[in-house]
Amino acid sequence: MTSIGSETATAELPELDPALMRTVLGHFATGVVAITGIDPETAAPTGLAANSFTSVSLEPPLIAFCVGATSSSWPKVRAAGHYTVNILSEAQEPVCRQLAARGADKFRGLDWQPSPAGAPILAGSLAWIEAELEAEHPAGDHTIVVSRVRHLYASDLAPLIFFRGRYGFAEPGAVR
Template sequence: MLTTRFAHSARQDPDPTRFRSVLGHFPSGITAITSRDADGKPVGMAVSSFTSVSLTPPLVAFLPGKSSSTFPAIAERGTFCVNVLATDQEWICRALSVSGGDKFSGVTWQPGPHGDPVIDGVVAWIACTIEAVHDAGDHHIVIGRVDDLDARTEASPLLFFRSHYHHLAAA
């Protein structure tokens, strides 16, 4: 495995508020990463830091914060489902973004290939097995091997840009 570390001269890191604001100018889709806890109950988190990694083998990645109370259950199970949220699913994003409570209250879903929740009405879903977890500052980089996936061609994704939700506009 190739790992490169770069030497950095003494410098001051950008202010975290400014850093977040500037990076908020990069639009992203919103996903719901779902799994099941040790008791079989659904768990999930809203994540905009999701990306494809490799075609061969098929790999994707998401970056949960180390302070996440949901990620430990996902890591313990070893499987997860990426649900690409649709424009009418902002409320699901908000429900999965809070700590505690029943995040799945009112959310309809079906068990995916690993039994993890595939949320009804999503643009796409991707069932994965955790391949690796890497340390990255105050986050983890979770690499998932894609085991199965599907998409709805008629649905439009929910987007996040400059701290607000957005939808695609027809050209």
């Protein structure tokens, strides 16, 4: 809406092609995270992969990530109470693909240890952040999840990067 004097004009925006939007936004290189928890119904580890992750606030310590509104894994992770956002390293592309797949045993063959509150920390992660739900905001076909940070750790490994629909990595010393 645009205000013109005392009148209000509404401009019709053209409908965007979702495929074009995916292509254009794919030009933004992102890191990749795995959000993991212990499903309270089965006591088994569960999780999902995402590349929409960001820091929100230092005071209070908040992070955010987006999950698909139809995700069957996020309700299980949410129900855990505490979960871990594992920032994946260059060697973890197979881990990412496994956690991104629908159904199946997502943790089959994955090595992990418990965070202070018991959420899975994936072996070989670049960093991990233990958090709990602060707020959820519906946003189109996704949900924006804001989380309060409880514990965190980082290593010196190289990150897994997602760019134009492909995985890659950046050497930590090569970034200026």
